[in-house]
Amino acid sequence: MDYSKFNVRFIPEAGPMATPCHRRVTPSGKPSVLDRDGYSHVLARVNGRQTGRTAHGARYVQKYGPVPDGLVLDHLCKNRWCCNPEHLEAVRQADNVRRSRSAKLTADQVADIRLLVASGERQHSVAKKFGVHQSHVNRIVRGEFWNNGPCPAWENVKSRRAAARAVR
Numbered sequence: 001m002d003y004s005k006f007n008v009r010f011i012p013e014a015g016p017m018a019t020p021c022h023r024r025v026t027p028s029g030k031p032s033v034l035d036r037d038g039y040s041h042v043l044a045r046v047n048g049r050q051t052g053r054t055a056h057g058a059r060y061v062q063k064y065g066p067v068p069d070g071l072v073l074d075h076l077c078k079n080r081w082c083c084n085p086e087h088l089e090a091v092r093q094a095d096n097v098r099r100s101r102s103a104k105l106t107a108d109q110v111a112d113i114r115l116l117v118a119s120g121e122r123q124h125s126v127a128k129k130f131g132v133h134q135s136h137v138n139r140i141v142r143g144e145f146w147n148n149g150p151c152p153a154w155e156n157v158k159s160r161r162a163a164a165r166a167v168r
């Protein structure tokens with residue numbers, strides 16, 4: 001399968017990660033339609049046949065190569081429409097299910113997780129307490145998630161940056 005034929009256009013959008021999520025757009029710049037499950041799809045002509053792939057899957061393969069057998073792609077940012085390959089990780093299906101629970105953590109729980117780890121408790125035991133994966137605790141501690149509460153919309157980020165430039 002030649003993945004270079006899948007040309008995924010996107011715009012950056014602020015999300016829960018340190019780097020922006022990528023929202024796929026059509027050639028005319030409109031956000032792409034999502035399927036029932038919230039995924040974006042791309043079409044390409046491969047070996048003379050019209051072929052479809054998920055936008056995030058196409059960009060993952062373009063950057064990292066094929067998803068290893070038996071693994072599925074997990075969105076670290078929890079935005080299924082996001083096609084930023086840096087927000088994707090190939091994991092076992094069981095891990096994917098376990099991780100989706102961690103999306104339900106409240107801001108208070110995240111603060112507790114940080115406190116417990118800072119006070120010397122091992123990450124895997126904190127993870128067990130909160131019913132999440134150790135790698136998720138690690139990301140919370142490193143500040144990749146929940147940096148300062150919910151992220152502002154991309155429009156606000158842009159206007160704040162423009163205001164900051166105008167002051168300088």
Ligand SMILES: [Zn+2]
Pocket residue numbers: 015017020021022077078079082083084087
């Ligand atoms: Zn993302």
